[in-house]
Amino acid sequence: MHYFAYHAGELYCEEVPIREIVEKFGTPVYVYSGKTIRRHYKVFDSAFKEIDHLTCYSVKANSNLAILALLAREGAGADIVSKGELYRALKAGFPPQKIVFSGVGKTVDEIEMALKAGILMFNVESLDELSLLGDIAKSLKIKASFALRANPNVDPKTHPYISTGLRKNKFGIPEEDIIPAYLKTKDNPYLEALGLDAHIGSQLITISPFVDAIKRLRALYEELLSLGFNLKYLDVGGGLGIPYDQEEPPLPEEYSSALIRELKGLELTLILEPGRVIVGNAGVLVTRVLFTKSNREKNFIIVDAGMNDLIRPSLYQAYHRIIPVYDRDGETLIADVVGPVCESGDFFAKDRKISAVKAGDLLAIMSAGAYGFVMSSNYNSRPRPAEVLVEGDQFFLVRKRETLDDLISHEEIPALYL
Numbered sequence: 058m059h060y061f062a063y064h065a066g067e068l069y070c071e072e073v074p075i076r077e078i079v080e081k082f083g084t085p086v087y088v089y090s091g092k093t094i095r096r097h098y099k100v101f102d103s104a105f106k107e108i109d110h111l112t113c114y115s116v117k118a119n120s121n122l123a124i125l126a127l128l129a130r131e132g133a134g135a136d137i138v139s140k141g142e143l144y145r146a147l148k149a150g151f152p153p154q155k156i157v158f159s160g161v162g163k164t165v166d167e168i169e170m171a172l173k174a175g176i177l178m179f180n181v182e183s184l185d186e187l188s189l190l191g192d193i194a195k196s197l198k199i200k201a202s203f204a205l206r207a208n209p210n211v212d213p214k215t216h217p218y219i220s221t222g223l224r225k226n227k228f229g230i231p232e233e234d235i236i237p238a239y240l241k242t243k244d245n246p247y248l249e250a251l252g253l254d255a256h257i258g259s260q261l262i263t264i265s266p267f268v269d270a271i272k273r274l275r276a277l278y279e280e281l282l283s284l285g286f287n288l289k290y291l292d293v294g295g296g297l298g299i300p301y302d303q304e305e306p307p308l309p310e311e312y313s314s315a316l317i318r319e320l321k322g323l324e325l326t327l328i329l330e331p332g333r334v335i336v337g338n339a340g341v342l343v344t345r346v347l348f349t350k351s352n353r354e355k356n357f358i359i360v361d362a363g364m365n366d367l368i369r370p371s372l373y374q375a376y377h378r379i380i381p382v383y384d385r386d387g388e389t390l391i392a393d394v395v396g397p398v399c400e401s402g403d404f405f406a407k408d409r410k411i412s413a414v415k416a417g418d419l420l421a422i423m424s425a426g427a428y429g430f431v432m433s434s435n436y437n438s439r440p441r442p443a444e445v446l447v448e449g450d451q452f453f454l455v456r457k458r459e460t461l462d463d464l465i466s467h468e469e470i471p472a473l474y475l
């Protein structure tokens with residue numbers, strides 16, 4: 058059962074016609090399916106039911122408060138990478154004891170806020186960060202629980218921009234430096250080694266890099282136990298891919314059984330940090346065709362959403378399926394689907410066989426629930442789109458479309474120029 062489907066030639070999200078959402082809130086608009094998010098979360102989380110685990114949704118994939126609240130209610134934890142995400146996660150109702158804090162560049166402010174909030178642990182990415190964490194914990198007299206993020210040097214075979222577990226990437230600590238770093242914390246009463254962590258990349262569509270990484274993590278974990286560290290958590294990060302086009306990523310069941318197999322005989326709580334796999338295929342970006350034109354060599358479909366609203370095609374040459382909201386049975390053309398932004402990189406599809414839409418028609422850019430709105434900007438002074446969440450036959454505005462006043466609300470003209 059797919060929750061974005063045609064009924065009588067018209068695209069619906071669950072039981073709501075997309076048209077109805079557009080009539081009320083205009084375009085471009087992000088539309089999310091609550092049922093899809095819930096189902097993805099449940100399928101993922103229950104794939105690990107035979108072992109102790111905590112599924113910490115990776116907030117950066119889609120941090121809308123409503124989606125966070127939905128997942129918090131389902132019992133998920135949160136994986137955050139900034140104080141902004143901590144603020145959101147707490148507002149949405151995630152218990153601090155289910156929050157892990159990742160990221161290569163945490164500031165003093167961020168560490169203080171997270172310590173005071175009482176999060177489960179910091180995933181520490183450098184020796185500098187570890188010593189800063191110790192200093193701040195001491196000054197606040199709050200014990201900091203941490204895991205070191207190992208860089209296992211495995212190739213996730215994904216786009217270079219979202220590959221994070223290779224030596225040449227900025228993330229984590231080289232394997233050979235991990236044990237000495239834990240040993241350095243042994244006598245520090247303000248640092249408690251609670252786990253070991255890695256995250257090797259995003260949009261992985263094969264199991265083997267995950268297995269390579271967890272084998273290395275297991276070896277380190279056991280060595281740390283033998284050195285007397287009382288670790289309890291092994292955090293394997295996120296990264297499970299989704300089908301955007303023809304990809305056939307592993308199912309959560311296949312992913313979990315491969316991981317669980319590698320953990321036989323170890324007593325620990327596994328932490329998972331899925332992002333894309335929970336929300337990616339639970340959202341679409343709906344846009345209206347402004348114009349169509351041909352420059353003799355090529356056809357262009359110019360839409361009212363731009364790279365500022367959804368940057369994945371421009372940034373990663375990512376593929377998104379694009380379908381008409383009204384099924385125009387039959388007629389197609391080959392065209393570039395482009396936005397209004399003044400950059401040639403502003404496109405959603407190139408040389409795509411697509412329904413022969415005309416000015417005024419609506420298109421849905423599929424699989425836009427992860428790394429969509431969260432990566433949006435105001436480039437070209439474009440107010441960011443609205444976000445709508447559907448639940449059955451109801452729909453809710455979960456973020457208002459920005460206004461022109463929003464665009465300038467933080468700016469000031471010096472008195473000199475007035």
Ligand SMILES: *Cc1c(COP(=O)(O)O)cnc(C)c1O
Nearest residue numbers: 115159256259295296330332333
């Ligand atoms: C981005 C990120 C994730 C989530 O990655 P997905 O590919 O969306 O599952 C998990 N953990 C960390 C540390 C990340 O940076």
